[in-house]
Amino acid sequence: NFDLNAVAVYGNYAYLATDDDSQELVVIRLSDYTQVNSYDVPSNSNANDIFVTNSIAYIVTASSGSEEFYALNISNPEGAITELGKTEMNSTVFGVSVHNGYAFMALSSNSRELAVVRLSDYSEVNSYNLSGTANMTSIAILNNNAYLTRNLSSEPEFYGFDISSPEGTLSILGSAGTNSNANDVFISEDGKAYVATEYDDQELYVFDTTSYNEVGSFNVSGNGNAEAVYFAGAYVYVGTTNNNPEITIIRGGQGGWSALELVGSYNSDEGINPNDVFVDGNYAYLVTQNNTGGSDPEFYVVDISSSTNPILSGSIDFGFDINKVYVDGNYAYLATDSNSKELIVVDITNKASPSEV
Secondary structure: OOOEEEEEEEOOEEEEEEOOOOOOEEEEEOOOOEEEEEEOOOOOOOEEEEEEEOOEEEEEEOOOOOOOEEEEEOOOOOOOOEEEEEEOOOOOEEEEEEEOOEEEEEEOOOOOOEEEEEOOOOEEEEEEOOOOOOOEEEEEEEOOEEEEEEOOOOOOOEEEEEOOOOOOOOEEEEEEOOOOOEEEEEEOOOOEEEEEEOOOOOOEEEEEOOOOEEEEEEOOOOOOOEEEEEEEOOEEEEEEOOOOOOEEEEEEEOOEEEEEEEEEEEOOOOOOOEEEEEEEOOEEEEEEOOOOOOOOOOEEEEEOOOOOOOEEEEEEOOOOOEEEEEEEOOEEEEEEOOOOOOEEEEEOOOOOOOEEO
């Protein structure tokens, strides 16, 4: 009966960041999908993001009269969860990532959009103030670089930072504009940044993070926003709010990423908005808003073994919105807006007949 804003899996447990004032952290045991624990942080603000490593859960929240960053000991997931430290950020924190003994946070503050907290004593030791007032929307770290996206402003919407000296000089490695809100980013190991935006003419941007030059872009058919992007192998999968199609599969053309071309697409007969897509092997898993037309599905399994001709393998009608999907092995994990089952587990062993378990 509350919103789930983020999830992190560590060991045999899933850790959920929620907007419930009495349990901002919820622990789910994955062996039987039972809630086994929770933790109430001192503030009454929504938990926006969670990062888990080394038996510690790091939670960030909306601005409140108390702290917005918490480190929690989860070494005994079904026992006592204890507070290791906390930090007053004086701002809403939208994202957190931990690297080399420091927590890096994306903030809504107009005076410091990137903040660094030293985890040995939970002191804020550094920050960076970007020009403009647009909120940061996400943060991701690869090696000693942090990548942040933000809403549209007169300044660029995508940035790379050198964070090799967390308590020294934080410097901008480069930036690029996207002409609209930047909603999601995927950084590949070869240094390409795939950015999903709301720009009608270029919902997908590809940037080279060695130069921050645009090396490619793609205009997804329709006027919907690109909400999600995922890169796997040689293909980029973009989920949009278009009714036809909901999933677009893109690859580099003969000119490489400077000549992106449509590979294939899948259009559901129902024509409703997708919320998320996850690619695993030869299958793409698509979840959508509630389709009110009878027994029409909200969960789709699409065979993408032929990239030029994706084919529906199986589907399930739930009767409510499915917001996010994550696939691990023979199971798909769904985040929903149902008041009776916010987390659903689907057995996808038989792609033609997935079933809720």
